Amino acid sequence: MSAEASTQAAVEATAERRINMIEAINEALDIMLTRDPDVIVMGEDVGYFGGVFRCTAGLQEKHGKTRVFDTPISECGIIGVAVGMGAYGLRPVPEIQFADYIYPGLDQLISEAARLRYRSATEYIAPMTVRSPFGGGIFGGQTHSQSPESIFTHVSGLKTVIPSTPYDAKGLLISCIEDNDPVIFFEPKRIYNGPFSGYYDKPVEPWKKHDASIVPEGYYKIPLGKARTVREGEALTILAYGTMVHVAESVCREKGVDAEILDLRTLVPLDIEAIEASVKKTGRCLIVHEATRTSGFGAELSALVTERCFYHLEAPVERVTGFDTPYPHSLEWAYFPGPVRIGEAIDKILKD
Amino acid sequence: MADPASTTPPSGDNRPALALHVPEPRSRPGDPVDFSDVDIGEAGAQPRPDEGAKPDEMKDLAYGLIRVLGEDDKAHGPWDPKLDPETLRTMLGHMALVRAFDERMFRGQRQGKTSFYMKCTGEEATSVAASMALASDDMVFPSYRQQGILIARGYPLIEMINQIYSNKGDKLKGRQLPIMYSSREHSFFSISGNLATQTPQAVGWAMASAIKGDSRIAATWVGEGSTAEGDFHSACTFATVYNAPVILNVINNQWAISSFSGFAGAERTTFAARALGYGLAGLRVDGNDALACYAAQAWAANRARANKGPTLIEYFTYRAEGHSTSDDPSGYRSAQEREEWPLGDPIMRLKKHLIAIGEWDEERHAAMDLECAERVKATTKEAEKNGILGHGLHHPFHTMFEDVFEELPWHLKEQAQQATRERQIKWPDHHPMDEAGK
Numbered sequence: 001m002s003a004e005a006s007t008q009a010a011v012e013a014t015a016e017r018r019i020n021m022i023e024a025i026n027e028a029l030d031i032m033l034t035r036d037p038d039v040i041v042m043g044e045d046v047g048y049f050g051g052v053f054r055c056t057a058g059l060q061e062k063h064g065k066t067r068v069f070d071t072p073i074s075e076c077g078i079i080g081v082a083v084g085m086g087a088y089g090l091r092p093v094p095e096i097q098f099a100d101y102i103y104p105g106l107d108q109l110i111s112e113a114a115r116l117r118y119r120s121a122t123e124y125i126a127p128m129t130v131r132s133p134f135g136g137g138i139f140g141g142q143t144h145s146q147s148p149e150s151i152f153t154h155v156s157g158l159k160t161v162i163p164s165t166p167y168d169a170k171g172l173l174i175s176c177i178e179d180n181d182p183v184i185f186f187e188p189k190r191i192y193n194g195p196f197s198g199y200y201d202k203p204v205e206p207w208k209k210h211d212a213s214i215v216p217e218g219y220y221k222i223p224l225g226k227a228r229t230v231r232e233g234e235a236l237t238i239l240a241y242g243t244m245v246h247v248a249e250s251v252c253r254e255k256g257v258d259a260e261i262l263d264l265r266t267l268v269p270l271d272i273e274a275i276e277a278s279v280k281k282t283g284r285c286l287i288v289h290e291a292t293r294t295s296g297f298g299a300e301l302s303a304l305v306t307e308r309c310f311y312h313l314e315a316p317v318e319r320v321t322g323f324d325t326p327y328p329h330s331l332e333w334a335y336f337p338g339p340v341r342i343g344e345a346i347d348k349i350l351k352d
Numbered sequence: 353m354a355d356p357a358s359t360t361p362p363s364g365d366n367r368p369a370l371a372l373h374v375p376e377p378r379s380r381p382g383d384p385v386d387f388s389d390v391d392i393g394e395a396g397a398q399p400r401p402d403e404g405a406k407p408d409e410m411k412d413l414a415y416g417l418i419r420v421l422g423e424d425d426k427a428h429g430p431w432d433p434k435l436d437p438e439t440l441r442t443m444l445g446h447m448a449l450v451r452a453f454d455e456r457m458f459r460g461q462r463q464g465k466t467s468f469y470m471k472c473t474g475e476e477a478t479s480v481a482a483s484m485a486l487a488s489d490d491m492v493f494p495s496y497r498q499q500g501i502l503i504a505r506g507y508p509l510i511e512m513i514n515q516i517y518s519n520k521g522d523k524l525k526g527r528q529l530p531i532m533y534s535s536r537e538h539s540f541f542s543i544s545g546n547l548a549t550q551t552p553q554a555v556g557w558a559m560a561s562a563i564k565g566d567s568r569i570a571a572t573w574v575g576e577g578s579t580a581e582g583d584f585h586s587a588c589t590f591a592t593v594y595n596a597p598v599i600l601n602v603i604n605n606q607w608a609i610s611s612f613s614g615f616a617g618a619e620r621t622t623f624a625a626r627a628l629g630y631g632l633a634g635l636r637v638d639g640n641d642a643l644a645c646y647a648a649q650a651w652a653a654n655r656a657r658a659n660k661g662p663t664l665i666e667y668f669t670y671r672a673e674g675h676s677t678s679d680d681p682s683g684y685r686s687a688q689e690r691e692e693w694p695l696g697d698p699i700m701r702l703k704k705h706l707i708a709i710g711e712w713d714e715e716r717h718a719a720m721d722l723e724c725a726e727r728v729k730a731t732t733k734e735a736e737k738n739g740i741l742g743h744g745l746h747h748p749f750h751t752m753f754e755d756v757f758e759e760l761p762w763h764l765k766e767q768a769q770q771a772t773r774e775r776q777i778k779w780p781d782h783h784p785m786d787e788a789g790k
Contacts, residue, residue: 040563066562066563067563071590072586072589072590072593074585074586074589074590076552076582076583076586077552077555077583077586077587077589077590080549080551080552080553080555080556080583080586080587080590081552081553081555081556081559081590082556083549083552083553083556084493084552084553084554084555084556084557084558084559084560084570085556085557085559085560087491087541087553087556087557088491088556088557088560088561088564089560090560090563090564092556104582107546107549107583108549108552108583111544111546111549112544112546112549112553116542117755117756117757117758118527118755118756119524119527119528119532119534119542119544120524120534120536120542121523121524121525121527121534121755122755123534123535123536123542124534124536124541124542125758156756157756157757159757179758180758181757181758225761268761269757269761269762269763270762270763272762272763
């Protein structure tokens with residue numbers, strides 16, 4: 001059976017089972033631990049306790065202490081031992097408890113994991129998936145809210161993947177674990193439990209009310225490097241990923257704007273074909289991310305769209321981002337690129 | 353600068369002024385050299401505990417110096433590995449070949465055949481003898497001065513030279529700085545060039561081997577200067593937490609480029625003593641004594657193989673030459689150090705031992721040296737047929753874009769086409785415009 005056919009069969013067999021993103025990630029890990037004896041899961045608090053966000057709950061009990069275990073509080077060590085495990089032939093899935101904590105592991109990621117295949121001319125590879133919750137909107141202050149994805153997209157040899165729904169999280173994570181290159185898998189923690197409209201003062205809508213929470217029980221994959229068209233439209237193209245997909249969607253719904261929204265899902269390798277096709281169709285492009293603005297991934301997207309679609313553009317490419325400040329605790333909603341900032345950018349881009 | 357003790361502190365109060373200590377080595381260029389404060393102890397004096405000993409039961413071994421070869425060139429004490437003469441001659445032969453290889457490659461760099469080289473003169477025992485105590489499929493994660501491991505494991509010299517020349521025969525496709533070898537076939541991990549990163553990787557490999565119930569162990573080598581890196585601390589922590597079957601070898605050659613070992617903490621304690629704080633077994637070994645190097649590594653390997661725990665071994669040695677071809681040590685240390693250094697030369701010491709036990713002589717030694725030199729020379733000529741650095745016989749340009757990822761993504765395909773176009777513009781006769789370049 002082909003991959004697509006098996007996916008389709010799995011979808012049909014499990015109609016209407018609704019789970020949140022945490023459960024979807026847990027299922028992906030469980031499935032891969034079951035399918036592949038070389039997969040191991042490790043990180044701070046991921047073992048007996050099951051992770052501070054519960055993504056690894058029950059996995060140690062089911063798969064044993066040598067497959068799912070706690071680690072010392074050392075991101076350098078976690079990534080470093082994962083490189084060695086990959087060289088042995090394992091397929092480690094380390095968790096970094098918050099993306100903000102990943103910096104002590106950067107040398108092992110940038111100079112080691114990302115370069116091993118190249119520098120050893122394929123003698124050694126680092127097939128690891130580094131999972132980490134990222135993004136703000138949970139009153140996490142400056143050390144539990146950051147979106148450092150552009151640090152990793154700048155590194156040759158790393159893939160960067162960011163899901164925005166339970167369905168995507170499961171299928172993308174399985175693809176990442178099976179991938180033979182090191183992958184940074186950033187989980188938007190604001191939407192672990194439900195999609196986010198951008199209005200922090202409104203009640204959280206649970207995933208169960210969203211169709212993307214219908215997740216097949218079994219194994220399926222979503223290929224890396226393929227964007228998802230969230231909605232088709234003619235007025236402008238919005239490029240987003242993670243939490244901001246939902247915020248952008250809710251703003252368009254509210255304003256009645258016929259936007260085409262692309263959820264990029266994979267930043268490297270990027271689905272440039274989907275981006276080009278959409279922008280050439282609409283002639284207008286808005287890029288939305290939560291990360292700080294300067295040298296953010298939006299700068300790369302803006303440059304690519306300008307280089308490739310310039311003669312189709314009817315207005316300058318716009319970026320809506322977080323501000324170039326640390327993520328402030330009490331003022332996080334002033335930092336967050338919410339409906340007002342996005343709405344203003346849409347108005348500007350449609351007026352031009 | 354004013355004496356801090358006699359000045360009023362900026363705080364304005366009457367508490368004593370603080371003073372910063374900046375370490376200073378024993379001698380600078382032109383200074384007389386005195387190693388009399390270095391206590392090398394007696395060969396054979398150190399006890400050899402059971403391989404299952406608890407670290408705190410053997411802590412004196414982290415402060416003393418395990419030595420086997422005495423002033424009389426005989427082997428002494430419980431650490432004598434009692435190797436047969438044939439093995440000792442093999443060990444000597446590997447060390448002599450390493451030195452001959454280093455001499456030739458260093459000259460090759462000076463002749464412009466490559467960009468860079470690093471000798472391990474005086475430190476041959478720490479890689480050759482130590483790795484001979486491991487099984488050939490035990491995984492090693494070396495730093496950049498362990499060419500002795502490759503030679504001891506029988507890695508072809510021509511592969512080493514091809515790599516050093518970055519030529520078309522280089523298995524690493526000319527991507528790595530010279531001497532940053534890799535050989536999976538010889539259980540030799542890809543050398544990074546970033547310091548101490550290999551140490552947690554070795555621990556991870558050992559953890560993986562233990563997870564799988566395998567019997568192979570891992571060993572890593574790191575310079576004493578690089579133990580200051582956080583990676584080394586992570587390695588020690590993970591090693592002890594998971595009781596990983598790993599050996600952490602610290603080569604204390606006393607110099608990290610121009611910074612002496614005091615900048616890694618050597619003024620206060622030994623590097624082996626770091627083991628004790630982690631609950632690792634710690635051994636401090638005469639790194640110029642090939643028998644002691646072998647014995648310590650064998651002890652640690654037995655310990656790891658029996659699930660008794662990891663070991664940190666400090667090899668006390670001396671970097672007899674510059675850090676690399678890019679370094680001139682006469683600018684920062686006394687040339688006398690090499691002469692006065694009390695632990696001698698590892699090759700001479702093993703040679704004298706073999707002669708002392710009637711298993712070697714000067715004639716055979718001279719013949720061996722000549723044979724090593726001839727072999728390296730002949731292999732160098734052979735390797736030069738594949739090209740030398742900067743003379744065109746490198747891997748094809750498109751290989752630059754391969755292996756960044758398992759598959760070539762669109763952006764690298766585009767950049768590869770650009771690189772092809774650039775060559776066609778620069779050398780239109782040699783690179784006719786093909787489809788890829790248009």
